[in-house]
Amino acid sequence: MMKAHCLLCGEELHEITLEKRVRQACPHCGWVYYPQLKVSAGVLLEENGTLLLVQRGIEPWKGCWYLPAGYLEVDEDPTLGAMRETFEETGLEVKITGLRTVSMYQDDPRGNGILIVYNAVRAGGKLRGSDESMSVGFYSKEQIDKLPLAGSSHTRAIQDWIKEKENK
Ligand SMILES: [Zn+2]
Structure with a gap:
């Protein structure tokens, strides 16, 4: 998978589990990427x-x-x-x-x-x-x-x- 970066601060996103879903999130500022249809x-x-x-x-x-x-x-x-x-x-x-x-x-x-x-x-x-x-x-x-x-x-x-x- 391609490395994605935070839209707010540019830090590399990491996978976290949030409400039973795996999400890409920023370890620096906490921004979470929610993909949408x-x-x-x-x-x-x-x-x-x-x-x-x-x-x-x-x-x-x-x-x-x-x-x-x-x-x-x-x-x-x-x-x-x-x-x-x-x-x-x-x-x-x-x-x-x-x-x-x-x-x-x-x-x-x-x-x-x-x-x-x-x-x-x-x-x-x-x-x-x-x-x-x-x-x-x-x-x-x-x-x-x-x-x-x-x-x-x-x-x-x-x-x-x-x-x-x-x-x-
Ligand atoms: Zn960030």
Whole structure:
């Protein structure tokens, strides 16, 4: 493991056990590092029975498909973050119509996190990709069945949508 240092005084952190958890703490000033979940937000946008997906152009999961989504800024409302990420990744302006799902994932090499997915409808813009995507578009459940998907939270949200289509 990489040596970590105190954010306050720069001393090397040591492992301590605190409330039954092993923590990195500073032996000099007592600062404790509490790792936290990363928070992402995105949208599920369906049109004419097809789902808006982005193909990742960067690692992790390069070449795999996911819902338009990304990490929230520390001062950003999740609905606004979901709209921002959707515009950045797909060129579409969207209107959030409700909360769809919140799920936790532990399979991202960048760290564990929570994905918030909102239902959304198109409000404007024009479909286009970004520097970080290989392609973007609307796909039917039959098409999605053949696509590799990116990460457990996205995979679950997309597969739940497919199941809903099959039950109709
Ligand atoms: Zn310190």
